[in-house]
Amino acid sequence: LMACLERKHCIIKAIVEVEIEAICLELLEITARLYIHQSYKWNVSFHLICLSNQWGLLLSSPVHAFTGTYGVNYGRIADNIPKPGNVALLLKANKIKNVRIYDADPEVLTAFKGSGIEIIVGLGNQYLKDISVSEDRAMDWVKENVQAFLPGTSIKGIAVGNEVLGSTDQELWEALLPAVKNVYNALDRLDLTKTVEVSSPHSEAVFQDSYPPSSYDAAYIALEKAGFGKMEVIISETGWASKGDANEVGATVNNAKTYNKNLRKLLAKKKGTPYKPKIAIRAYIFAMFNENLKPGPTSERNFGLFKADGSTAYDIGFDGLEPSSAVSSLLSLKV
Known part of the structure; x- marks a missing residue:
């Protein structure tokens, strides 16, 4: 596990621990989840499930x-x-059942x-700021972006x-909870x-010390010492770039293939x-596609398991779209 999840060149950020602890304590009351992830380079991340007494009552279901x-x-x-x-068909063909998107795009x-x-x-x-001050606005958002697509589309989380908490916008911090x-109240209603x-x-940034990122069990031990022994740690983003700038020497096709292939075997x-x-x-593997409009260093645009045309970026056992299928309504899988 340590070898599989190890990565280099972390950006270490600092934050006052009491801020995240206070927020998590309150989130426990509504059985919320906290996704802990890093957005740069090799993207190892953690997903903390806050298990409250209320959650405990739902353990059977x-x-x-x-x-x-x-x-x-x-x-x-x-x-x-x-x-x-075509993306949905590609995921199904490769038996990938879990997806995280970064918005609620109706398409x-x-x-x-x-x-x-x-x-x-x-x-x-x-x-956030609008929804933080109005349950009605939260209700409108949930109705439009979640309820309207259920049960046909399997939306499991928001x-x-x-x-x-990694930003410098204090007002945004205060609006989050x-x-x-x-x-949550909108969902409840x-x-x-x-x-x-x-x-x-x-x-x-919510961790006082995030190095080494491969310390998976250390996260569990730290949570227990903080009084959150029932939290589960899930990796919500992890991946390896297949291409980078001159100073990103580790971002190669061979390294990306090795990392993601070994990770898939491990999981x-x-x-x-x-x-x-x-x-x-x-x-959750970061990411589905190479995204050509992402800002930042070259590595940011080359984390994809698949290229822009739907073909595989490298072979880790997945099937890709034929290049012509990326703009077609039909799916054609490589043999």
Whole structure:
């Protein structure tokens, strides 16, 4: 596990621990999830499930936003990737059942209808301040972006905001928890809390010391010492770039292939860690496609398991679209 999850060149950020602890304590009251992830380079991340007494009452039939052990992050900061309908077929052909998107695009949610793929949708930072002060606005958002697509599209979670606690916007920090509560209350009023979870993605800035990122079991031990022994750690983003700038020497096709192939094998074993052997390791892979419009260094545009035309970026056992299928309504898989 240590070898599989190891990466280099972390950007270490600092944050006052009491801030995240206070927020998590309150989130415990509404059975929310906290996604802990880092957005740069090799993208190892953690997903903390806050298990409250309320959650404990649902242990026989809890909300699960993750089936199996393997998922992907489906980003769309690109103008040349396949249409959502073809993406849904591509995921099904490769038996990938879990997807996280970064918005609630109706085209994507409509295309995934009836696919059986379980989706986490995103509520962007630009909505937080409005939703934090109004349950009615939260209700409108949930009705329009979640309820309207159920049950045909399997929406299993809402990620409220993105990397809020890693930003310098104090007003956004203060809006996060009220927004999460209002979204949860909207789901509750619509009787959807047993099927749709509430979450909030954060960068590794919430950790006082995030190195080494391969210290998976150390995260469990730290959580126990902080009083959150029932939290589960899930890797919500992990990946390796296949191309980078001159100073990103580790971003190569061979390294990306080795990392993601070994990771896929590890997850397929459905085994736990030495400290938590009965809890299978689960992860979302970053990312589905190379995204040509992403800002930043070259590596940011080359994390994809698949190229823009839908073909595989390298061979780790997946089937890709034929290049002509990326702009077609039909799926053609490589043999």
